[in-house]
Amino acid sequence: MNSREELAPAVASILEAARQRQGPGERVAVTPRDFPAAVARAEADGRVPVVAEVKPTSPTTDGTDDRDPVELAEEMVAGGAAALSVLTEPEHFGGSCETLRRVREAVDVPVLRKDFLLEEQHLDAVEADVVLLIARFLDDLEGMLTAARERGFQALVEVHDRTELRQALDAGADVVGVNNRDLANLVVNLETFEAVAPDVPDDVTLVAESGIAMPADVARMRRAGADALLVGTAIMRGSGTVTENTRRLTTPMTDR
Numbered sequence: 001m002n003s004r005e006e007l008a009p010a011v012a013s014i015l016e017a018a019r020q021r022q023g024p025g026e027r028v029a030v031t032p033r034d035f036p037a038a039v040a041r042a043e044a045d046g047r048v049p050v051v052a053e054v055k056p057t058s059p060t061t062d063g064t065d066d067r068d069p070v071e072l073a074e075e076m077v078a079g080g081a082a083a084l085s086v087l088t089e090p091e092h093f094g095g096s097c098e099t100l101r102r103v104r105e106a107v108d109v110p111v112l113r114k115d116f117l118l119e120e121q122h123l124d125a126v127e128a129d130v131v132l133l134i135a136r137f138l139d140d141l142e143g144m145l146t147a148a149r150e151r152g153f154q155a156l157v158e159v160h161d162r163t164e165l166r167q168a169l170d171a172g173a174d175v176v177g178v179n180n181r182d183l184a185n186l187v188v189n190l191e192t193f194e195a196v197a198p199d200v201p202d203d204v205t206l207v208a209e210s211g212i213a214m215p216a217d218v219a220r221m222r223r224a225g226a227d228a229l230l231v232g233t234a235i236m237r238g239s240g241t242v243t244e245n246t247r248r249l250t251t252p253m254t255d256r
């Protein structure tokens, strides 16, 4: 692992659990729903492209949301989500591959598998349209990217700073996420995206991740260059229904 920086204890624990996980031993072959096309479709429809996340719990969340993930996913799509993200990490996020399977079957938008994939065999646990590859945790990012694409997956390569962005681009990433959550202390700061985004080439689909809570945050990330926003907590735990919480973020501020 590329461990230039300290990790929060929760993240170290997530990685330890991931290292113990075995793949199924059989390789998946996926026919993916096109993620950049879904982003473009949302734009053309006048929706802000939001990737809404089914996130039952997390190290920074109290309690576990046990609502039916398929119903949540359908509500997110009804609220205008361009794509969905589904946690499959079980120990710290309450996710599962079975949840992803059910959600993907129920909706027709692309579904991102949100997990901590460290080895090629981890890719084979379940079919998804997009997989998350976290640059900091992968010594051979290019190898994982190739392995993901060989199976048919698109890959969202997550970075936290310019050094990781350079690694992602050198590895051939064409969908990049900048995560505003600092892995050393789990604090979110939208300035992280603003610092990295100017160095992302125009032909890369750029996603702002974490800490996007309200329409003003959406506008801020869009001004900084985000093509899409990945949002979990504000949609899952906002004050309205999941559909209302999603629509609040997918509606451009100028339409209010």
Ligand SMILES: O=C(O)c1ccccc1NCC(=O)[C@H](O)[C@H](O)COP(=O)(O)O
Pocket: 010, 011, 053, 055, 058, 059, 060, 061, 179, 181, 186, 188, 209, 210, 211, 212, 230, 231, 232, 233, 234
């Ligand atoms: O969300 C956490 O508590 C967390 C803790 C440790 C590592 C990763 C974590 N989150 C992963 C994510 O990237 C978010 O689930 C995703 O970007 C949505 O973030 P948010 O809208 O802030 O819930």
